[in-house]
Amino acid sequence: MKTQAKLADVALHLNEQDEVAVATRALAAGTIIDAGEDGAITLARDVPGSHKFALRPVPRAMSVHKYGQSIGRALVDISPGDHVHSHNLGMDDSDRPHEFGTARSGPLPASGPMPTFMGYPRANGKVGTRNYIAILTSVNCSATAAKLIAEAFRGAALDEYENVDGVMALTHQSGCGLVPSSEGGQVLLRTLNGYAAHPNIQGLLVLGLGCEMVPVDLLAGNTAIPGDTLVRTMTIQGEGGVRATVKQGIASIKEMLTELNSRTRVESPASELVLGLNCGGSDGFSGITANPALGVASDKLISLGGTSVLAETPEVFGAEHLLTRRAVSAAVGEKLLERITWWHGYMERGGGTLDNNPSPGNKAGGLTTILEKSLGAVAKAGLADLSAVYEYAEPVTERGLVFMDTPGYDPVSVTGIVAGGATVVCFTTGRGSVLGAKPTPSIKLATNTEMYERMSEDMDLNCGRIVDGTATMAEVGQEIFDLILRVASGEQTVSEELGIGQEEFVPWQFGSVT
Template sequence: MAIETFRMSATCQSRLILSPLQQPRQSDERGEMVMSNESISLDKVALVVHPSDNVAVAKTKIVAGTLVECHGKQILVCEDIPAGHRFALFDLPAGTPIKQYGQPFATSLGIKVGERVTCQRISNELPKRAVTPASKNEPPNYLPKEQVPTWKGYKRRDGRFGARNYVAVVPTSMCASTEAIQIAMKAEFFLWSKEEFPNVSGVIALPHDKGCGCPSGTPVEMTMKVLARYIEHPNVAAALVVELGCEKTNLDAFSKFIEPTMDKKPVKTISIQDCGGTQATIRKGLEIVGEFLELANKFQRETVSGSELVLGVKCGGSDAFSGITANPALGYAADFLVRCYGTVIMTEIPEIYGAEHLLAERAKDEEVARKIFEAVGWFRKYVGVFGHDLDENPSPGNIEGGLVNIAIKSLGAIAKGGTSRIEGVIGYADLPQGKGLYLMQGPGYDQESTPGLVAAGAQIVAFTTGRGTTIGNAIAPVIKISSNTQTFQRMKGDIDINAGTILDGSETIEQVGERIFAELMEVASGKPCKAELNGHREFQIWAVEEVSL
């Protein structure tokens, strides 16, 4: 039922927003709408995402006094409506659910037809919604195996394939991070070159601020788990682990996390205290990295089935168009990868709040549906311990871009996971138990959720943005997809794909989705993405016992 509803919504989007746009009858020198004495057809200036919606989303700035023709009647726009913001198509008396995507995202406090929907005019209360039994969902419609596309990756001893071939320098704590940075930086400048080591992607460090000065238990265990996941990751050929020697995550504690990996790839360890300080540690580290470069260069790319690809899907710096263009297009690509027997991981649990019922309806069975609700419930309790609420999630940039509350943000955000059934719910940085679409526990904060997806095994991440963001990852390519053409043109050096063509009317969701999938295959096979070209190598670990939304 939920899958059918979403597909109807996508069809409605195609019908309403994918026809070529016509320019407003009058505009100023900046291309912004100015008031016209004649009425303007709604589809020229705004869109209705779903037939049951009672608001429209402005595609361009609509100036107060503009007459918009809709449902056979004229609507007088009472105030300026910025692009991406909503205005009421009908009077919405206090207590009326406000709908987009065919779903309620807020309750009106009293909004008249033609008025803008703002944070001050709504309540975040939502009506209770019935959930269709999840046991009715069928498996994905898999492609015949001979039709599954291929990519080129580095085969590892554990049977997985890497999209990159890095030598990693991993500090066990913040106390060893400076040494790790200097070893990796000097190795890249003085030991590694693409000409001498053509099969090696580079030498990277994973500096972080964890590992000591924190309570024992979850923070320490999480730090070591994430670091171990990066060491065992198929994008890493070999790893040097650096400790200070007295931190909570020292080698004695960390050894149980990395011992299984040491039989599968080259891993060596050094201690700053045992080496005799910073400079001695750097010298020793460079010797080891030099050896690792020779070993890593022996790996060569080989053709592999698309079924071996694990894709992480993310959104950040979102705007109101993200859920209408970029996210559904990425969802189309994600669905296709699932049909290829591949794996997709979606996270950002705070950003499914208000839409979790739709994901639960797509669960493999009732147990998975229950776990989806439990994941959101856990996060609500987690932030509540610190006196906060998930309603605080939208950033000032989100709100300025038209995402007035978490529910409308979530309804658009879940589209990046496509329409496939959800096979399971996993913990932060945990590996999926099989193929298909998985939901990972974790925050919405980009700097922690993106590394979590990679720790969970994603060799590549697709990241949608409306406002524009530049984040990358230490060991995995992060492809950026813009929701609108303006942001793409402004940040061409950072964004790989423009999904704003959907809004402009020159492409459909499906066409952009096909472009995204093709780009995923090329980047997985070695094409550098913009974040890599710009040197973005972000890495951070979710602290769990600190609030992240």
């Protein structure tokens, strides 16, 4: 006997214009669905949860819509009840009209008193959410020494310094043989300088080899470093080798610990938070649950005068027209388009295209084209106007919603956001990404209940309840905002509990190497 169901009980039809619906659970071939005005449809094959099926016929080469936007073109004639995925849906290369400022929301209304968090006011007026000591390497040659120094402060070594969150080694694969004036060289310098000046780093040991192209004094002399940051510099050649360097490095950090431990949290306005928005391992529910719920929390922060940083340029491609409509000026909108144009050239030089995305994991989760993925990804940005566009790792100075040009690869993207000044990161995932982002806490937001329950020790909040019908978008958005404040005040995220985040410091690498 064939199963019969009402559309609302088994799927989400997101926009009246959409020819597809998203299955909220696995549906078997032969299931008869009452689709209201679209009539009764019979599923032609099994449809996994979070995947799409057709409600209406779509002739070959015509656009298929989700969220009221084109997510691709039919590769063959699609009939009602067909599973819509990579076998019958391809890229839509049509030009999208780019308007500037035509859909601005204006200042978002704030209600009630200013929420607060317990943060660390810094000498330059910024407010940190953590109190870390960082060993920042100027070159890969000093990476091992940095890690050996940091290892000395793991486990019980910091038990008597309860106000210090940890000692971390920030190592990378570059710093020499790289032309500093090249585009890649400038990106690396911005990234290292951004971490050196980060509000969550209150003690800084800059460690080099001694003969590299990026000398330690260049980083330690960064004028953006807060005046209350304890700064030390060392080179392996100057100290007389690795063993001597590790010994002296440990001694230098021990000297910092007593003073840094005396620093305590102070009640601070939520408007001083800089929130990084990122997603990884996305699925068909990402743009329906966690991403728009995070957009609600982001809008609330922005309404209070705070800052949110959207990123991942390859994963807004195809939805950039929605952002340019919200740009506060034509110049801001045009800068976003300039970055996308740069990405087209960058991908062509590497033998690829921007529509190579989504990943195999994304596709297994129901995402078919980059258009579909991007339309869901920009939901993290809520409804706020787009106030600025930054290049990778540039210091974020504007308040409100801003965009940073980063790759979609999670560690590289989040490294750029943190270098820009993000003091909390919210990371949405449908497949189960486990990224940390020291010195910035990373809050994991699960898009679906099945994954959350399977990986509950790696997730901070289940946004899948929106699809389950046990929580509303507004409720989950408020939960995310409240969690942001608690984490900013010192509550540990699951990635922090596991110690994840040091190895995820991955500056974007490209440019001239000699």
